[in-house]
């Protein structure tokens with residue numbers, strides 16, 4: 001066990017980061033009046049012992065001491081409390097409350113992504129912490145899951161933001177002589193990557209990345225090198241995961257705006273996230289859902305964001321280089337950027353990127369050339385092209401379907417399903433259409449796309465007289481003419497297919513059939529009705545008929561004889 005000052009004893013390392021090592025420690029005796037929390041002997045604390053290179057820099061030590069009041073007064077339920085600062089010889093240490101629980105990065109790795117509601121509520125608490133620190137003029141600048149500790153009690157998780165002010169120490173004059181910024185590539189705001197002046201909006205950007213990672217399990221931008229990731233922060237748009245509900249995506253998208261002035265303030269972010277969490281939950285009522293859908297209106301930017309002092313350009317405007325100014329020297333930039341040897345990711349420690357001054361063109365991130373990995377039109381690092389969101393595809397497909405429905409008026413007489421045989425007959429008559437039919441049955445969706453042309457001529461089919469006159473006003477009329485013969489084959493089919501049209505079979509058959517019917521009907525009447533009595537005869541039906549026949553023929557003979565006699 002190693003003593004830290006006279007008050008603390010380091011017991012075991014809890015973890016190591018870019019700026020130092022965190023130890024579990026024990027309080028030996030009550031701290032002095034300069035400590036924010038005096039503590040009790042035997043109390044367990046966490047102590048971050050800053051790296052020797054930081055502790056050995058007189059500028060950093062000075063800043064450390066100057067900042068102590070800021071670090072010590074920063075108290076909030078969602079901020080790990082700094083209890084004391086220790087400066088002793090070559091040792092610089094922050095004494096903090098010990099948080100029993102994993103950090104958010106580890107938790108994510110072990111448990112996978114959060115539900116949208118849980119992610120929104122957790123990030124809302126982080127935004128609360130940011131709101132408090134921004135109000136105090138303190139910008140975190142290194143927001144990432146590894147800097148969120150999860151205190152677990154009663155089955156609940158309480159997030160605590162840690163490492164406040166560390167980035168501020170690290171880019172103190174002693175370091176910024178040679179370093180550009182302190183941050184982690186996956187979480188760095190575009191303005192930080194470019195070395196432009198920074199404000200509290202960089203923390204909102206970090207919160208947006210963190211929120212994205214909570215619901216998806218990974219940050220939106222990753223790549224083979226830190227430089228690649230930084231390029232994406234500058235120019236790539238985050239790809240929307242299908243699992244993120246609309247209102248939550250609205251929040252994420254606003255936090256990740258390239259322009260810091262368009263990002264919400266921390267207060268509004270916290271409020272918006274709580275509204276979203278209520279509205280996307282399973283028990284949400286209609287008012288809560290409507291409020292969540294309108295979350296965009298709640299995400300107003302901070303009218304007076306806290307500036308980050310001493311950041312490149314903030315203290316010395318002559319150092320500010322506009323985006324894209326100066327020549328980009330990829331070799332120089334690449335050679336000094338960290339993590340060029342392997343993929344840059346969420347697990348990266350805080351990186352200290354090389355400093356650039358006004359005379360150093362490599363300090364400014366260059367505009368991403370079209371075709372490079374970070375270019376907006378290019379594939380993003382999630383492994384796919386910047387496809388529209390599946391919902392957008394569905395929406396577009398639905399829209400296309402509607403458009404087709406509007407255009408495609410389908411007369412029942414022209415319904416392909418009803419006139420299937422006719423289409424088969426018509427095909428040989430229309431050579432151009434033979435190329436168009438898709439493979440398969442011929443009645444599928446692609447073929448319906450051709451229907452507007454095919455069926456548009458129909459009104460003109462009913463007016464066979466003026467084929468040429470009507471063609472000009474209606475462009476689809478020209479393909480109509482070949483269609484007219486299609487109707488011809490239908491008639492013969494109908495004739496042969498209707499067995500009930502007996503008269504149509506021929507006059508002789510009809511007459512014979514009628515004679516037979518009359519004969520049978522007469523016989524029935526003769527036998528079954530009192531007709532014989534009325535006539536006063538007992539003859540049979542056939543006998544009576546022959547009598548009547550001979551009588552009639554006798555009349556005709558008489559008429560013929562008398563006619564010839566008169567002549």
Ligand SMILES: Nc1ncnc2c1ncn2[C@@H]1O[C@H](COP(=O)(O)OP(=O)(O)OP(=O)(O)O)[C@@H](O)[C@H]1O
Pocket residue numbers: 014015016017018019020021022046048080096097098099100102103142146147149162163348349350351
């Ligand atoms: N107050 C604390 N209580 C308990 N554990 C802590 C505390 N602060 C930090 N730790 C643990 O120590 C580990 C190292 O912390 P540290 O802040 O140095 O590293 P980091 O944030 O992961 O890296 P970097 O310094 O690059 O940001 C963390 O992963 C965390 O689990």
